[in-house]
Amino acid sequence: MFSIAEYSFVISASSVQEIRSTDSLGGIVVELDRPVLRKVRHIVERDARSYYVVSGYEHFHLPLSRPTSVLILRDVPVAVLVDRIEEMAEMRVLLGLPRSFRGEERVWYRGLTVLGRKVLPVADPRGFLTVDELRRLEEENPGLLQTAGHAVGASRYERERV
Amino acid sequence: MNAETNNLVPSFVVLQVGTRRIALPREGVAELIASPLLFTFPHTTPLISGVVLRRGRILPVLDLAPGVSGAPSSSTRFYLVVERQISNASEKCAIPVQGACELVTGIVFPAGDDRGFVTGHLDLNGEQIEVLDLEKAIAFSAAQKSEWIPATEALS
Numbered sequence: 001m002f003s004i005a006e007y008s009f010v011i012s013a014s015s016v017q018e019i020r021s022t023d024s025l026g027g028i029v030v031e032l033d034r035p036v037l038r039k040v041r042h043i044v045e046r047d048a049r050s051y052y053v054v055s056g057y058e059h060f061h062l063p064l065s066r067p068t069s070v071l072i073l074r075d076v077p078v079a080v081l082v083d084r085i086e087e088m089a090e091m092r093v094l095l096g097l098p099r100s101f102r103g104e105e106r107v108w109y110r111g112l113t114v115l116g117r118k119v120l121p122v123a124d125p126r127g128f129l130t131v132d133e134l135r136r137l138e139e140e141n142p143g144l145l146q147t148a149g150h151a152v153g154a155s156r157y158e159r160e161r162v
Numbered sequence: 163m164n165a166e167t168n169n170l171v172p173s174f175v176v177l178q179v180g181t182r183r184i185a186l187p188r189e190g191v192a193e194l195i196a197s198p199l200l201f202t203f204p205h206t207t208p209l210i211s212g213v214v215l216r217r218g219r220i221l222p223v224l225d226l227a228p229g230v231s232g233a234p235s236s237s238t239r240f241y242l243v244v245e246r247q248i249s250n251a252s253e254k255c256a257i258p259v260q261g262a263c264e265l266v267t268g269i270v271f272p273a274g275d276d277r278g279f280v281t282g283h284l285d286l287n288g289e290q291i292e293v294l295d296l297e298k299a300i301a302f303s304a305a306q307k308s309e310w311i312p313a314t315e316a317l318s
Contacts, residue, residue: 007203060204098213099248100222100255103206112213112220119201119213119220 001086001120004056005065008120010091010113015125017074018046019085025070029053034140037133043145044079046072050145051079052137054128060108077145078128089115094122174284176264176291177242179257180231185266185284185293192243192254194263200237208304214241214256221256229279229303230294236260244296277302 001010020026027046035041039058043050051072057065059080067081094111110124129137138145174185195216200223202212211225211234221243227235241256242263270282270293279298284291 009203061206062204095220098220098222098255099251099253100210100224100246101205101207105203105205105207108204114215114220117215119203119215121203 001089001115002056002069002071002082003084003086004060004067004082005062007060007062008086008118009123010089010115010120011071011123011125012091012110013088015074016071018072020070020072022068022070022081030144032137032141032144036136036140040129040133040137044070049077051077052129052134052145053079053081056080056082059128061104073125073128076125076129077134078125080128091115091122171267172270173265173267174291174293175242176266176284176286177257178260178263180227180233180235180260182231183289183291184226184230185291186242186244186296187293188265190244190246190296192245194259195241195243195256196239197241197256198239209300211235211258216243216256219254221254223256223258224300225258226294226299226303227258229277229299229306246296246300 001008003009025044027044030043030045032041032043039055040052041055042053044053053070056067057063065083067083069082069085071080071082073080091113094113096111097106097109105121107130108124108127109121111122112119113122114120173188175188175191176183176185197214197216200212200214209224209226209228211223213220213222221241223241225235227233235258238258238260240259240261242259243254243256246253246255266284266286268284268286270284273280273283273292279295279302280292281295282293284293
């Protein structure tokens with residue numbers, strides 16, 4: 001479980017490669033030449049892999065917050081800035097988002113879960129940057145993901161998986 | 163009025179949404195529930211204020227008040243559960259209501275309505291209660307809310 005502003009979210013542990021503090025992220029941080037998305041302004045390179053840094057509060061259209069942690073995702077080239085890591089918990093049920101929800105949340109969430117008698121949204125790791133958003137980022141900043149330390153072949157492989 | 167005639171008279175649930183009393187056809191109403199907790203999370207769908215948990219099921223909460231009475235509902239513990247048809251499937255939703263709901267029978271009189279979601283009105287002891295087409299009311303309220311967002315952004 002992680003939180004951004006006043007909200008808590010859940011993300012599957014298997015989709016997270018690493019959790020770091022923003023103070024000790026390390027690696028190389030490269031500013032995007034053309035930040036076509038408000039929520040993405042940097043690329044970070046870690047262990048020869050590169051990730052677009054997505055602002056969690058911008059992604060969910062929340063008020064400005066103070067991120068202290070970074071979720072580096074496993075199967076997508078995305079690192080998400082979040083305010084806090086709350087706890088590890090076992091998710092027993094994943095319920096589909098009710099059909100009445102028709103907005104961006106259908107991309108953001110895999111569904112809803114109930115933890116400790118609270119209903120929480122389950123973030124979809126592929127929802128932080130859609131295929132279209134990744135394409136726009138790479139079109140406007142050609143080669144930047146690779147030059148930040150990412151192998152060209154691996155990048156394409158990841159992009160296809162996204 | 164005998165029982166046979168009574169069955170032919172349509173019945174309605176009268177509820178208070180925001181500052182106004184309205185009526186919905188009885189057929190689309192499942193139950194009135196008291197739910198202490200409204201769970202909220204980020205989303206971009208107009209009118210939905212969150213979800214409530216009811217017998218292990220998650221019900222989206224649809225606030226009709228912006229379109230019906232001009233302002234969002236004040237906080238409440240009570241919700242009227244209604245059945246909606248969305249994409250050829252039914253889904254239960256919860257509408258926040260203020261105070262008690264009444265089950266009434268009566269004849270619906272036609273009503274002129276430029277908003278397009280009032281199908282008629284009921285005369286309840288002299289009080290005129292508008293009968294709503296739920297889906298049209300949701301669409302109207304959602305459109306109202308969408309108009310508010312750019313206006314709010316322009317002011318900020």
